[in-house]
Amino acid sequence: xxxxxxxxxxxxxxxxxxxxxxxxxxxxxxxxxxxxxxxxxxxxxxxxxxxxxxxxxxxxxxxxxxxxxxxxxxxxxxxxxxxxxxxxxxxxxxxxxxxxxxxxxxxxxxxxxxxxxxxxxxxxxxxxxxxxxxxxxxxxxxxxxxxxxxxxxxxxxxxxxxxxxxxxxxxxxxxxxxxxxxxxxxxxxxxxxxxxxxxxxxxxxxxxxxxxxxxxxxxxxxxxxxxxxxxxxxxxxxxxxxxxxxxxxxxxxxxxxxxxxxxxxxxxxxxxxxxxxxxxxxxxxxxxxxxxxxxxxxxxxxxxxxxxxxxxxxxxxxxxxxxxxxxxxxxxxxxxxxxxxxxxxxxxxxxxxxxxxxxxxxxxxxxxxxxxxxxxxxxxxxxxxxxxxxxxxxxxxxxxxxxxxxxxxxxxxxxx
Numbered sequence: 001x002x003x004x005x006x007x008x009x010x011x012x013x014x015x016x017x018x019x020x021x022x023x024x025x026x027x028x029x030x031x032x033x034x035x036x037x038x039x040x041x042x043x044x045x046x047x048x049x050x051x052x053x054x055x056x057x058x059x060x061x062x063x064x065x066x067x068x069x070x071x072x073x074x075x076x077x078x079x080x081x082x083x084x085x086x087x088x089x090x091x092x093x094x095x096x097x098x099x100x101x102x103x104x105x106x107x108x109x110x111x112x113x114x115x116x117x118x119x120x121x122x123x124x125x126x127x128x129x130x131x132x133x134x135x136x137x138x139x140x141x142x143x144x145x146x147x148x149x150x151x152x153x154x155x156x157x158x159x160x161x162x163x164x165x166x167x168x169x170x171x172x173x174x175x176x177x178x179x180x181x182x183x184x185x186x187x188x189x190x191x192x193x194x195x196x197x198x199x200x201x202x203x204x205x206x207x208x209x210x211x212x213x214x215x216x217x218x219x220x221x222x223x224x225x226x227x228x229x230x231x232x233x234x235x236x237x238x239x240x241x242x243x244x245x246x247x248x249x250x251x252x253x254x255x256x257x258x259x260x261x262x263x264x265x266x267x268x269x270x271x272x273x274x275x276x277x278x279x280x281x282x283x284x285x286x287x288x289x290x291x292x293x294x295x296x297x298x299x300x301x302x303x304x305x306x307x308x309x310x311x312x313x314x315x316x317x318x319x320x321x322x323x324x325x326x327x328x329x330x331x332x333x334x335x336x337x338x339x340x341x342x343x344x345x346x347x348x349x350x351x352x353x354x355x356x357x358x359x360x361x362x363x364x365x366x367x368x369x370x371x372x373x374x375x376x377x378x379x380x381x382x383x384x385x386x387x388x389x390x391x392x393x394x395x396x397x398x399x400x401x402x403x404x405x406x407x408x409x410x411x412x413x414x415x416x
Contacts, residue, residue: 008180008181008182008183009180009181009182010183011038011150011152011182011183011184011185012185013036013186014037014186014400015027015028015031015037015038015187015396015400016038016040016172016184016188016190017037017038017039017040017190017192018160018173018175018189018191018193019040019190019192019194019213019364019366020039020040020045020192021045021046021048021139021192021194021364021385022139022142022382022389023192023364023365023384023385023388023389024039024363024389025039025139025143025146025389026363026385026386026390027192027363027392027393027396028146029142030389030393030394031393032146032147032148032149033148034397034402035396035397035400035402037148038150038151038152038184038186039146039149039151039152040154040160041151041152042153042154042208045206045209046194046197046205046206046209046365046381047135047138047382048139048206049135049136049248050134050135050382051132051133051135051250051252051317051318052128052134052250052252052379053118053126053127053129053379053382054094054098054126054127054128054134054138054382054383054386055067055091055125055377055378056091056092056125056127057088057091057123057125058091058115058125059115059123061123064089065088067088067125068081068084068088070121070377071084071087071372071380072373073120074120074281074375074377074378075344075371075374075375075377076282076375078374079371079372080369080370080371080373083371084370086351086388086391087371087383087384091383091387094383094387094390095113095127097390098138098386101141102144102145103129103140104129104137104141105127105134106128106130106131113127115127116128116252116256117252117255117256117278118251118255118278118379119234119251119255119275119277119278119279120278120279120377120378121278121378126252126255126378126379128252131314131315131317132250132253132314132315132316132318133316133317135382153177154177160176160193160212160216161173161174161175161181162174162216162219163189163216163217163219163360164183164185165220165221168221168358169357169358169359170357170358170359170360171186171189171359172184172185172186173186173189173216186359187359187400188359188361188396188399189361190353190361190392190396191217191360191361191362191363191366192364192366192385192389193214194209194365195209195211195342195343195346195366196210196211196343197210197245197340197341198211198244199340200244200339200340201244202244202246202338202339202340203245203339203340203341204233204236204246204340204341205245205341206245213347213362213366214346214366217347217366220360221357222348222355222360223355223356224346225345225348225368226368226374227345227346229344229373229374230342230343231340232281232285232340232341233248233251233285233338233339233340233341233342234251234281234284234285234288234336234338235248235249235251235254235284235336235338236248236249236336236337236341237322237335237336238298238299238335238336239325248339249318249334250317250318251278251281251378252315253302253304253315254278254302255278256315257304257306258277258304258306258307259277259303259306260277260284260288260301260303260336261300261301261303261333262301263297263301265301268291269287272287280375280377281341281376282374282375288300298337299336300335300336300337301334301336302329302335302336303333303334304330304334305331305332307329307330308330309330311329342372342376343366344372344373344375344376346362346365346366346368347362347367347368349361349362349367349368349369350369351388351391353388353391353392361392361396363385363392364384364389365384365385369388371384
């Protein structure tokens with residue numbers, strides 16, 4: 001079937017959510033009780049690939065203010081402090097909500113949530129699931145608990161063909177599906193489409209994460225900000241994959257004792273930063289690039305041998321990725337190199353997900369609230385989707401009157 005003969009259908013809804021990662025699922029789930037929601041999905045995107053976990057100050061000796069300090073320091077001092085405060089103060093509540101939803105996080109022998117450590121954090125505050133399969137568990141829990149949401153499976157190749165507008169007002173979108181194109185008219189359109197990983201030669205993002213949501217926002221007249229702030233994860237497996245997608249090696253592996261080595265076996269991060277191998281990601285990525293370039297190599301080495309056989313239980317995804325290269329990280333050094341990981345800028349929004357175009361909202365990685373500044377703190381991404389997804393849902397309920405009330409209001413003439 002050629003493009004000209006593709007069947008076209010029409011649908012109408014209150015809230016159209018484009019993207020079914022943690023941010024989109026959170027919005028859809030929270031709004032569905034009071035408004036009609038249509039969720040367009042072409043797969044879990046980057047959410048299911050997230051390994052490390054979710055950062056939140058839930059330990060008795062931790063505090064959201066300490067989490068906020070670590071976030072701001074990692075962001076190179078250019079974070080929006082009000083947005084950071086919102087994120088870190090709402091973090092514990094977001095974790096509790098996920099547990100109520102049915103998310104199965106890893107726990108210690110005492111039954112309490114096990115907390116990991118990652119780069120840039122001064123305390124253990126990373127909640128994780130399946131060792132290093134947190135994103136998959138979060139996606140499972142949220143997706144499985146959706147009720148009252150109409151779901152539309154988009155084409156992985158071209159999820160959304162365009163945004164509908166009337167004047168400056170966004171009125172929905174045209175969605176490509178395997179069965180044909182669907183014109184969706186909506187009172188509110190939410191972009192939750194993720195980042196732009198595959199605009200780069202090497203990325204940890206799954207195929208399909210290519211910045212299309214940013215292009216849709218631009219076409220609708222929305223502003224983009226801080227697009228120069230693109231985070232490279234320091235440790236992706238150096239495989240030379242043809243797709244450009246490299247397996248991620250979670251920062252939590254270094255949190256449990258793995259270290260970075262140069263070609264001569266020296267720990268080059270010692271003395272480069274007070275946190276050494278657990279310095280913020282931008283610091284570690286730059287040092288890896290410098291060391292690899294100086295040695296004429298494309299990578300450095302990750303030494304996880306001190307963790308030993310415990311790797312299989314704590315980091316099964318990492319061990320499986322290594323096995324695909326014929327490596328056993330309990331015995332072998334692992335080649336790693338930086339790869340594009342996360343867009344810290346994006347569509348300009350306020351702390352409620354509102355853009356500068358009427359009817360258009362954005363949340364998650366595609367949005368720029370100012371939380372991350374120039375560099376995202378490890379494991380703040382899933383948290384952002386949860387916290388700001390819920391805030392956007394609250395805003396949508398306020399912005400969109402109940403359908404019956406809305407129809408009544410427009411049917412009764414005003415008296416001046």
